[in-house]
Amino acid sequence: MSAEYATFGLAPATRPGGLLAGGDFQLHRDFVDFVVDGRPLLYRLSDLDAVSPLAADVPPSLFTAQVRGLLLETGAPLPDGRYVVYGCPECEDLACGAVTAVIERDGDDVVWRDFAWQTGDRADLERDGYHGMGPFRFRGDEYRAALTALLDGGLPGSRRRVLLIGARVALLARLAAALRTIGIGADITQSADGVSADELRSYGAVLFGRSVPARERDAVRRALAGAGADVPCVDALAPVVPLLVAQAEQALEAGRDDHRRLTDLTAAGGAAEFEVVSACRVRLTAHRVDRLSRARSRDLFDAVLEPGRHRVLLDPPAVKGEAYLVARTAGTVLVTAVAP
Template sequence: MAAEHATYASFALAPATRAGGVLAGGAHLITHREFTDFVVDGRPLLFRLADLDAVSPLAADVPPAILAERVRALLLEAPAPLPGGRHLVYGCPECADLACGAVTAVIERDGEDYVWRDFAWQTGDRPDLRLDGYRGLGPFRFRGDGYRAALTGLLDRAHDAREDGRRVLLVGARATVLNKLAAALRSIGIGADITHDPSGVPPEELRAYGAVAFGRAVGEERKEEVRAAFRRAGADVAYVSGLAPVIPLLVARTEEALDRRPRDRRRLAGLRATEREAVVEVSSRCRVGLTVHRVGRLRRTHEHVAFDGVLPPGSHSLPLDPESVRGEAFLVARTSGEVRVAAVPH
């Protein structure tokens, strides 16, 4: 039964971050995660759980179909994911495995209201409330209209991001790079989701992506499986692969891939490189910034501004410092609203 004596609490959602990093001694890498947190009576619910390293199920890097399923469950429009009507409120930020431990609660309807009660720390099918319950936390009674508006608003914003075509699917094995890239893309308004297997994603979801970015560790067989899934869905996407794991470079290449305008409608019409110069083509007078991204010894990355100035229409040869392009190097040319990427030949 719903908690009879729970007083009304306000319910809202807010963006939150679990910062990444490395533990002392570099023994373990902490994965950067972005998620939407639950705000109860103006305070993030996570703050009421002292020293808990966890994220909500509304993570920014889950595919839209999974996010929608989780929101529907919180709205009680889909079955509860755990026995006893229990829902995961906060889980492991590294693997989301219940075995690592999670904060769960019973969510139920009472008339038009939603009630969250019996919060507990759970590692198996059912928690022991006497041993693992969070005494003093809840129950919370939320007015149905505000509760539904907050959760459906999250889905509306995710839908709007998909509709504008500025969305990319990241496929790879290096979680650290993928999470950093996803965070960087979202910071400039590009939606980014991470997956290892898109075969189970509904066709309408796949058609919402404008590009797919493969990590270097993804083999050709796996790439073809991903391309086949998009072909079956009738999705016309651009594919990005082969670049060094340098976040600004990967962001630039993704931006370029999402720009599907014909060449004759671009200011920055072309970019190519030799070992000594960059050749930049512009269709109208504009300011161009040219940056070199290089991976040196010990996989360290280096950045060098090769040119920043106004160019008239035409093709322009810009000299490159031989030291700045030694090893594996890439050029990124930018002008207002446009970007081009080119590899420097060895």
Template structure:
């Protein structure tokens, strides 16, 4: 098949970390995704939890080596002129599986072809090839400019720290520990007024506990505004660590909606409505606080959804009273409080 011309660009992307209902966790990763013809290449790979080699949390020398590799300035790391396009976000070990492609120069153009899922030195295109993806021919000048910008510091600065503000010290300590476990820095304070502008610039989000008064919230927002720092503000929905982690993960994802897999989530006492932009696996988890403020967790859905809107029935007993639903897909997370009454 002849390779047709396609546009090539890079865009910041997030692999959302999180604390799961069983106590396990997945690591937060920031990376630059490949955008082909205006759409993230990762979205063409259904239900794939992976990151590109252009991760922002790797040392500069490694990032430079990855960029020069994609520019074909060094030999291919795998036989047959194959390069890793996406790899495991936890360890990036080929044994865990990776998406690879042959990258070659054709005149001034760069061609990506023969995409495959690979777990060893050799790729089996017959059994593990992505036959509906590519080949893509990228104009050389556009391709080189996008990648070279990373070497010039052209990628967006990622602020992977969150400032936690609240009265429940024990809860904040558990939340900070959970965030640090998945790779997000967290600090706890009651007053941001005396924090220097340079320190405030390190934060990408601020999370308020439910008991924080509006006067305190206003003072914190003023401190960041005076420092010229644009951050996301999170109003904690409930004293549930996995729920708060999901809210913060969503706040740290500053990418446009069209480059997210999950774009909408609402929940009533009978159903959750979720919208996805590409075929992917979606997990819905319900959290409920009982009268004694004990947390009850229920996995209510785990399956692959096609692009569009979907309704998932909820057991009324699972989401009665004060309840919340968290939706997770590869690279995206959304949170919704359950509203009770007429579902419409």
């Protein structure tokens, strides 16, 4: 085993939720990711949709139990000293598959080794092992300090609520229901009048309906500033619920640019262009409004891409007229209008 040390840290992370083109949905999950040598550990797993056991929406007692397990204060939950490092974002069933590793003490150090994909009681390292990953040796004091800080509230929590402002109650009601379905709180109002400062500070983003006049948008921004709520305000692009959900998700990710795997999305000239920071699965979905004001959605691309600049040709009928593109990968949602 290598005697070289790796640095250990923690950082807030998000598995964006969303309504998918086929009518399915995926839950929004906020969690704490492991940062090894300055890079999120999840980035080493290019095609994995998963969250760590340190999720923000689990009961405090379970969250504390997970932290104390990683601190090796309790026995390993799986045979052979194995711990779940990343699991299914939709449930806690090991049968869905999980990334596990042996976590053990070596003197004062802590070692993570033998990473594997596991779906049963025991891992088959020869068949399912991540042979190019680890082992990682962490200095015990650094490792324990990072995890202990979680028990003291040392990592900022996320605000998973969106304030929806507008007069089109039916559309906003469908949007609020969709957001709640994927695990994001949503409230509807026509203005910020009468909303307390404490309430305004509880929101992670504000989304304005298309019909909200400029003066009302300015009034809401002033109310937020007066309450000390530094949250992004976004304008609804089109009356397409899955698109608005993606806009809300992107707004909730604001401030996490250092951990985006996908950046700089544009769509023009019949193609989409974007930058991939680390190898990951990228999905592109087109949303448009047809001549009869009906919403149309269509999946256009789904593949694992290597780091670098990428260009994907778009199917012209899918982006005809008023159209928008949503790009998704683990931890990132980006939305852009399709230029003619």
